[in-house]
Amino acid sequence: MPAADPWQTAEIAGPKKASVITKPAMAQAVIHRAQHPVLIIGHYAATIDIGERKLVDYLLDLARAHAIPVIATGHVNRTLKERGYTGAVIMPAVEAGHRIADPCWNGPDGKGPCDLAIIAGLPYPMEWTLLSGLKHFAPYMKTITLDNTYQPNANWSFANIPVKEWQENLEAITVTIGTEGQTDV
Amino acid sequence: MPAADPWQTAEIAGPKKASVITKPAMAQAVIHRAQHPVLIIGHYAATIDIGERKLVDYLLDLARAHAIPVIATGHVNRTLKERGYTGAVIMPAVEAGHRIADPCWNGPDGKGPCDLAIIAGLPYPMEWTLLSGLKHFAPYMKTITLDNTYQPNANWSFANIPVKEWQENLEAITVTIGTEGQTDV
Amino acid sequence: MLPLTEKKIALTIKEMESGLGRIRDLSISIGKLSAADWTEPEGPTPYPSLTALRTWDRTLLSRYQPFYMPFCDLCCLCTYGKCDLTGTKKGACGITMPAQQSRTVLLSACIGAATHTSHARELVTYAIKKAGRDCPINPGGNAIGVEAPIIRLVCGEKPEILADLETVLDYCESQITALLAVTHTGQEGDPLDFESKVLHAGMIDHVGMEVADLAQISALGYPKADPDAPLVALGMGTVDTTKPVILVIGHNVPPSVAIIDYLHNENLSDHVEVTGICCTSIDATRYSPRAKIIGPMSWQLRYIRSGIPDVIVVDEQCIRTDALAEAEAIHAPFIATSEKNCLGLPDRTNDTADAIVTDLVGGKLAGVLILDPEKAGEVAVRVARTVAPARKNVRASTDPATIREQVTACTQCRLCQRACPNDLKIPQGMKAAGAGELSLLAGLYETCVGCGRCEQACTKKIPVHSLIVAAAAERIKNEKFVIRTGRGAIQDIEIRNVGGPIVLGEIPGVIGFVGCANYANGGKEVAEMSVEFAKRRYIVCTSGCTAMSIGMYRDEEGKTPYEQFPGSFSAGGIVNVGSCVANAHIAGATIKIASVFARRNLRGNYAEIADYVHNRVGAVGVAWGAMSQKAAAIAAGFWRLGIPVVVGPHGTKYRRMLLGRADHDADWYVHDQRTGEDVYAGPAPEHLFVAAETKEEAMVLVAKLCMRPNDTTRGRAMKLTHYIDLSQRNLGTIPDDIPRYVRTTADIPVTLKGEITRILAQSDWKERPIPDPTLLSRDKPSPPKER
Amino acid sequence: MLPLTEKKIALTIKEMESGLGRIRDLSISIGKLSAADWTEPEGPTPYPSLTALRTWDRTLLSRYQPFYMPFCDLCCLCTYGKCDLTGTKKGACGITMPAQQSRTVLLSACIGAATHTSHARELVTYAIKKAGRDCPINPGGNAIGVEAPIIRLVCGEKPEILADLETVLDYCESQITALLAVTHTGQEGDPLDFESKVLHAGMIDHVGMEVADLAQISALGYPKADPDAPLVALGMGTVDTTKPVILVIGHNVPPSVAIIDYLHNENLSDHVEVTGICCTSIDATRYSPRAKIIGPMSWQLRYIRSGIPDVIVVDEQCIRTDALAEAEAIHAPFIATSEKNCLGLPDRTNDTADAIVTDLVGGKLAGVLILDPEKAGEVAVRVARTVAPARKNVRASTDPATIREQVTACTQCRLCQRACPNDLKIPQGMKAAGAGELSLLAGLYETCVGCGRCEQACTKKIPVHSLIVAAAAERIKNEKFVIRTGRGAIQDIEIRNVGGPIVLGEIPGVIGFVGCANYANGGKEVAEMSVEFAKRRYIVCTSGCTAMSIGMYRDEEGKTPYEQFPGSFSAGGIVNVGSCVANAHIAGATIKIASVFARRNLRGNYAEIADYVHNRVGAVGVAWGAMSQKAAAIAAGFWRLGIPVVVGPHGTKYRRMLLGRADHDADWYVHDQRTGEDVYAGPAPEHLFVAAETKEEAMVLVAKLCMRPNDTTRGRAMKLTHYIDLSQRNLGTIPDDIPRYVRTTADIPVTLKGEITRILAQSDWKERPIPDPTLLSRDKPSPPKER
Numbered sequence A, B: 001m002p003a004a005d006p007w008q009t010a011e012i013a014g015p016k017k018a019s020v021i022t023k024p025a026m027a028q029a030v031i032h033r034a035q036h037p038v039l040i041i042g043h044y045a046a047t048i049d050i051g052e053r054k055l056v057d058y059l060l061d062l063a064r065a066h067a068i069p070v071i072a073t074g075h076v077n078r079t080l081k082e083r084g085y086t087g088a089v090i091m092p093a094v095e096a097g098h099r100i101a102d103p104c105w106n107g108p109d110g111k112g113p114c115d116l117a118i119i120a121g122l123p124y125p126m127e128w129t130l131l132s133g134l135k136h137f138a139p140y141m142k143t144i145t146l147d148n149t150y151q152p153n154a155n156w157s158f159a160n161i162p163v164k165e166w167q168e169n170l171e172a173i174t175v176t177i178g179t180e181g182q183t184d185v
Numbered sequence C, D: 001m002l003p004l005t006e007k008k009i010a011l012t013i014k015e016m017e018s019g020l021g022r023i024r025d026l027s028i029s030i031g032k033l034s035a036a037d038w039t040e041p042e043g044p045t046p047y048p049s050l051t052a053l054r055t056w057d058r059t060l061l062s063r064y065q066p067f068y069m070p071f072c073d074l075c076c077l078c079t080y081g082k083c084d085l086t087g088t089k090k091g092a093c094g095i096t097m098p099a100q101q102s103r104t105v106l107l108s109a110c111i112g113a114a115t116h117t118s119h120a121r122e123l124v125t126y127a128i129k130k131a132g133r134d135c136p137i138n139p140g141g142n143a144i145g146v147e148a149p150i151i152r153l154v155c156g157e158k159p160e161i162l163a164d165l166e167t168v169l170d171y172c173e174s175q176i177t178a179l180l181a182v183t184h185t186g187q188e189g190d191p192l193d194f195e196s197k198v199l200h201a202g203m204i205d206h207v208g209m210e211v212a213d214l215a216q217i218s219a220l221g222y223p224k225a226d227p228d229a230p231l232v233a234l235g236m237g238t239v240d241t242t243k244p245v246i247l248v249i250g251h252n253v254p255p256s257v258a259i260i261d262y263l264h265n266e267n268l269s270d271h272v273e274v275t276g277i278c279c280t281s282i283d284a285t286r287y288s289p290r291a292k293i294i295g296p297m298s299w300q301l302r303y304i305r306s307g308i309p310d311v312i313v314v315d316e317q318c319i320r321t322d323a324l325a326e327a328e329a330i331h332a333p334f335i336a337t338s339e340k341n342c343l344g345l346p347d348r349t350n351d352t353a354d355a356i357v358t359d360l361v362g363g364k365l366a367g368v369l370i371l372d373p374e375k376a377g378e379v380a381v382r383v384a385r386t387v388a389p390a391r392k393n394v395r396a397s398t399d400p401a402t403i404r405e406q407v408t409a410c411t412q413c414r415l416c417q418r419a420c421p422n423d424l425k426i427p428q429g430m431k432a433a434g435a436g437e438l439s440l441l442a443g444l445y446e447t448c449v450g451c452g453r454c455e456q457a458c459t460k461k462i463p464v465h466s467l468i469v470a471a472a473a474e475r476i477k478n479e480k481f482v483i484r485t486g487r488g489a490i491q492d493i494e495i496r497n498v499g500g501p502i503v504l505g506e507i508p509g510v511i512g513f514v515g516c517a518n519y520a521n522g523g524k525e526v527a528e529m530s531v532e533f534a535k536r537r538y539i540v541c542t543s544g545c546t547a548m549s550i551g552m553y554r555d556e557e558g559k560t561p562y563e564q565f566p567g568s569f570s571a572g573g574i575v576n577v578g579s580c581v582a583n584a585h586i587a588g589a590t591i592k593i594a595s596v597f598a599r600r601n602l603r604g605n606y607a608e609i610a611d612y613v614h615n616r617v618g619a620v621g622v623a624w625g626a627m628s629q630k631a632a633a634i635a636a637g638f639w640r641l642g643i644p645v646v647v648g649p650h651g652t653k654y655r656r657m658l659l660g661r662a663d664h665d666a667d668w669y670v671h672d673q674r675t676g677e678d679v680y681a682g683p684a685p686e687h688l689f690v691a692a693e694t695k696e697e698a699m700v701l702v703a704k705l706c707m708r709p710n711d712t713t714r715g716r717a718m719k720l721t722h723y724i725d726l727s728q729r730n731l732g733t734i735p736d737d738i739p740r741y742v743r744t745t746a747d748i749p750v751t752l753k754g755e756i757t758r759i760l761a762q763s764d765w766k767e768r769p770i771p772d773p774t775l776l777s778r779d780k781p782s783p784p785k786e787r
Ligand code: SF4
Pocket: C071, C072, C073, C074, C075, C076, C082, D071, D072, D073, D074, D075, D076, D082
């Protein structure tokens, strides 16, 4: 697995660092394995271009394909509604982190504690700190970020990859999600 | 080049980290290229077993083969004398660091500013901090450690490698030193 | 000799013989501040010790739990370390990660409180020298009865003259020392006890700030609680560059005062421009409205590099530590004036002004340290006038061609972007500039906070920030705004006038925009938010750099918010209280609502008043571009009063939030003082410290956090109207927690009746009583009275 | 009400009418400490401000340059960060790496100084409560004329009664607040100015320590400068485990005093063991020699886990933050007694002892907070006596079989070793233990500092430290030593007696072993070093945990160093001054040499005295296992006096050394007061702060650092003899810098005449004059008198 450095150069985390997602199958396996995943969508998802689409479109594909409950942070819910997605729970990202770290919280859908948080589209340092909170204080769950910047505090993260590579990965992940994840991560 | 973590788990340095010496030729090239190297031998060199010999024996081989001036720190000079090596300059490691970082200091042999410090045998955290001082404040020179623990603040360091692998490396480095270093580092 | 030797003394002797032969009923009290005629009964906690308010703190902290977000997995605070504290690992001293994070917060809060307190010490000493020990404390003449709400509340004292403030500072310093000791390896181990101490540090910080501003208002003749404080010039574009230009940076006003006085005395006021960055500049305009404010701290690099300042004078706090090097680069003589910021300069305090001027003008010295404000003022003016003519010719501006030339070195390595705290797309700007298109680069100017990290990272040594500024030269010329200078405290009459409307709901909240807006777009966003809330007839308060950012904004008609909205503490006002230490007046206003309006006793009565503020005063702080340790301390002072604070996304770096759990019904019961029962009052306010990701989210949050258990139905309906409207506009939906905030159908905003009734029907909503709320349990023993 | 209201008052009235009608010549001075009969003229810097001694600091710092060794490439002190400061990169606030490192050192020193000062505040308040405001300050009766050398020197005051100390603390607290403010983002930017402030913090720290120890000595009847202070029991093996056992941990003695008093009053002294860890235990034995010292702070885990303590009482500082959890694991009731260390416990201060005892004994509460030492003392004793009988049966010791069983889980992953600050070869111990051989594991006990990080790292949850301790059970039983308890200050007569020999060279140096020896083998090494130097007839001083480590050592005849060497401040003495705050007496002794022996004025005369000490008093501090922020502050206090400090290898983590350049001849000139000329005096002392890698290297360094420009030829010859001898024995050679230290042939040790003459001949050595040395330039203006 290739080494990766935090996208913001100085944001070194510590000894425990995210495994780098080197191929879509890794992310698929992680997501597939989760019983109660939650998808946290930050406001940048509405503005980041990936090819012809926005990041939010890929994330909604994922949410829909896998029926993953969504937490909309910032003001991204406006965009979700524009995309016809009305099921998101709205809360500030830090509040989402606080609740997810509580093993008694039954998730945005009330179906049970989250065992995986999929996160994307937050400002880099905010996502960094949020993932740090979860890394340290939510031992019973895992985190994966689908941004194209390395987030050391997640359990899994892409390295800092170009948009094209990111797009290929996201397409693969969202398209095939739901099928068996075969890769050992 | 394989990733490496600090031997003492928590001793994370920062964004700038040592390149890992993956084969003896790398170290050879570094040493060969230096105009005015200096070898700093810490007191552990006298006690660390490498096969039948001690670390200090390999280091003295190196010093002798390449006529590298030696700074003996701690009380290692006693051992050097036992080995018949009487040319070492004795000073505390931090004093050595302070002087080496001074581009006007002419080295232990008075022949000119050091452009490479080869360091081994110091207590891990002390070597770590010493190398940190040099990393930040001696931009005109390079550092390499020959210990078998990863020192992130050096320019070059072995990863945390087993003694056997270390021995093979040291043997290769000390034996062939003086011949052309071919590897690009 | 210690200033202590001159402390205020009250002496009463009933009988005595000369030569100390016989004395009877001799009573001497030293440091006794409170006026003899202050009859207010003393509450339980005058001069509270570290734990005196622990019960109140725990009450808050049990509702608002810390959610820690470690900024590093390690602790490196002692030579045992670094220790890996990942997850549940403990350090060599036994500390856990939550305790370590709260310890770090405490350390920050201590630094912040120390900074304000030490600044207050400087100002009090200076004010006494200037106006005398007996100079009355006078923040607003007859308009103000409660002259020092925080000091009264915390210390249980009623200060009357400047000398009284020294005793208050003694207390602050002793508490800061004890709090700092708590951060030593092997002391406190419990995160909540650390948090309680953070709140203590915050409270002390507010005391220190109040002391500081009272001293300077009283001694320097600043506007005294004046809603119509003058409008003054703001922005780089306002500087008359044909005149000699002095730049003052920092927070401690005495050197600026001396400059202004010297100019006045020498009849030079029209001939020299006094410009400032950071709070010193606000305070300079409070002293003389002729002074000009350049902008917040992030303007330092761009303004210095413009070459406009002919002399740079720095005092303390928020000054770039490379200011001297930047000054040298433009050959501007430099004067440091603070013991706290000596910058390695030769101390010329004891030399004659003539000698110093000669050395600075002749270029013998790039800078000097002058620890005498008057001398510094004279030297600054004389040097500026001497060097200015020659300097006018050399002011370099980077022309488009030069920019294009410099950007060609760019390798598109993106290291600048990766170093930029705001992740700005500098490489794209470079690329476009290389192709002749400067607009992308110029566009970065708006979001750039002038930190210079991009330049540090560039391996090609491209002066990235300078190029951005150069590309934006036209915009900068148009930085011509006005700001209403700091008015100081809030008048009692204002408090009396708004007390009712706040409770009745005609005024849906008091929002304080404080700190510095150092975040991409942060300046623009605080301006937009403050205008939005002022339009909605909230009371908007502001101070410091944020007050400047608000002024750097125009409506469609070209009016700045200060021209558009009044400066009174009333619905729809935008109230600039002053420099950062004037934040005390915002906290003080909430306290005065309890006192002046609701007639509660303040004296040493902290917990009761904080409980009042928390349950009844819909105040919210916003520190959008949160940055320094002072900001941490200021926020903590608000928290202890139960006032929520919203920060921007960078605020997550403060290591933790204090978050309520709206979904835990049990957390939101209050005691109803009317019935003695515990009543569900909804999550109001829901959080004590929360980071918002965007301006839009922040506005919705702020509106929500203004709700309080004590709201009347009319007030609640008004607050809900704004909350829902802001949510619909910004998040595209009605919030799903409306049922928690509707207590009776009378709470429902008329305009939304149908919709909300439907929502309530779908939930298990039941009508519930509106309590006379308190979180204080009267049964529990009150905390021990210590110290 | 503030203690300020009771400050010492001097009142003089010449004439007056009753009712305050007419007063003449009324003079009231408050906070005026100095006895009216103190005629010593006042020096230039009483109560020095932040910059008052900047010139002196710069004199030292130009010789002893900081060599920074950053402990992290980043700065994370504000939310602008983290900033990458690698190499020449600047942070968002403009700070450079050297400034950032010195800023961190300042932060540490502030924390340390705050800790001692806050502790002093507690002790003074307590002492006044116990002995009255007018209780005379009495560190040694008639044997001591200069009762408070540091306070006299720094503050220019001569304190006489306890109340006088409060004013001194006011000053300390105000300086700490200002210094802490300096660490705020955007203040000081120059590394050397930061360093100057570090020295200021260190000086303040020493004032705080002196206040603390004077207060407790005066009020609690400790040994008063007594060279024959009692020998007391030291070590886990000394505890009579058949009795109820109380463990006190920390630094603030009042709860221990209360325990001892309660036992005494109830005639229970024979029936309960009072045992202690850290300085509280030393101070407990100063109060009552029956108390027993378990060991330094590193004994906390091992002693608690032994199950021996029946009740654990903690106060403040150096206490494992997980002490409560460890206590719970052995079911020992726990009492916290400090506002600074509340550990989340319920505050039962206002409850009756009966109620608290019931709750602790019944197990209703694992621990309580009692902020009243007397009550805590009573509760501790009563609980211990109640729970002890049942607890004696359950004390678990891990037998060899259990150990072998537990180690089988070990995967040899080495994470424990990688977490161990001492890099101990735990996995090898585990492997051998698995194979039935416990000696390797047991052997780790000697080098283990009990930090527990190994356990935190082990993914197999093996209780590594516990197993090491279990394997070493036999050794622990034999931990039966004695220590001479803290004698306090040094008598004037002792100073008079050694003043001459120190100058003449019969006494080659004064060496202070201070701090804690938390480094692999650190305890043994400080013991060996102190014995070595005592044998060589240096004066060895010690305090705190190091004093304990020295006691845990026996010579061939089984004698501890305290039995082998006298406790007097004389050649060959090993002088335990007391707990950490008693370190002030070591610094004080060097100051008193200038005053009592050399008759220099102390009063507010800092620079002159420091110059005296630096050039004439061959004192060296050794902080071998340097660890905490207090250690940083203590060291800084010595530096400002010009006294070098040697630390162990972990000391490099303090971020920087202060190193001289022996090869720069120009650095080593002093003014000769006799001739007015500048004279090369050799690098004496060569460094101000230096880390040694090994004990052997340290001893050579220490001997070298004892040399001073003022040495007589006889003294220099003696010092050279030891330096050369130690070098030959430890480094196998005569040092190559001998020519720098030989000024005239009379300096040459007789025994080495031939050898050294040969060396000198080979170098370009020339005879040179022996100066009457000073670094103070009389020509330069003295620093401004501020504050
Ligand atoms: S806490 Fe800060 S300074 Fe310490 S290791 Fe972490 S990033 Fe570096």
